[in-house]
Amino acid sequence: MPALLLSTTAIDIKPAKPHGLADLGVPLTEATLVKKGKLAEFAQSQDSGKVGRRFQNIRVTAVKTTEGGVEASKLIVAFEVFGDDNVPVVGNQGVAAVLHAGEQALQDLPLGSLFLPYACAWYENRYAADISNEVFDQLDRLHFVAQADDVRCIA
Numbered sequence: 001m002p003a004l005l006l007s008t009t010a011i012d013i014k015p016a017k018p019h020g021l022a023d024l025g026v027p028l029t030e031a032t033l034v035k036k037g038k039l040a041e042f043a044q045s046q047d048s049g050k051v052g053r054r055f056q057n058i059r060v061t062a063v064k065t066t067e068g069g070v071e072a073s074k075l076i077v078a079f080e081v082f083g084d085d086n087v088p089v090v091g092n093q094g095v096a097a098v099l100h101a102g103e104q105a106l107q108d109l110p111l112g113s114l115f116l117p118y119a120c121a122w123y124e125n126r127y128a129a130d131i132s133n134e135v136f137d138q139l140d141r142l143h144f145v146a147q148a149d150d151v152r153c154i155a
């Protein structure tokens with residue numbers, strides 16, 4: 001039975017202007033801080049070496065803002081995913097993120113299962129997680145993790 005291998009890629013996160021956040025519903029104040037990172041494409045391989053799943057337009061947005069009088073930080077990860085010619089045997093293990101400051105790991109975030117109901121089609125996925133303000137302040141890299149999965153080929 002084919003399997004998708006655990007695959008990881010790094011995305012640099014840098015301070016950014018608070019633009020393009022309307023579709024995320026971010027409450028913008030004078031004190032709102034934003035960090036962003038982006039990766040055009042990332043492929044997850046099968047144990048055979050063949051590409052088994054494709055991720056495109058991975059967008060990472062970290063925001064520190066005040067909502068209801070409390071300053072808090074969130075991380076939002078959005079991307080499109082394509083299932084190629086295989087489907088998970090049981091559900092799918094999904095994706096995770098590891099937040100870094102340089103080489104130091106700050107926080108592991110299990111983001112969850114992928115919205116990938118059918119193979120051979122692109123699907124938008126979006127995840128949000130609370131992070132501490134201290135993690136936001138130090139964050140400069142995210143390791144995007146595509147979890148290993150047992151799959152069956154449909155072609």
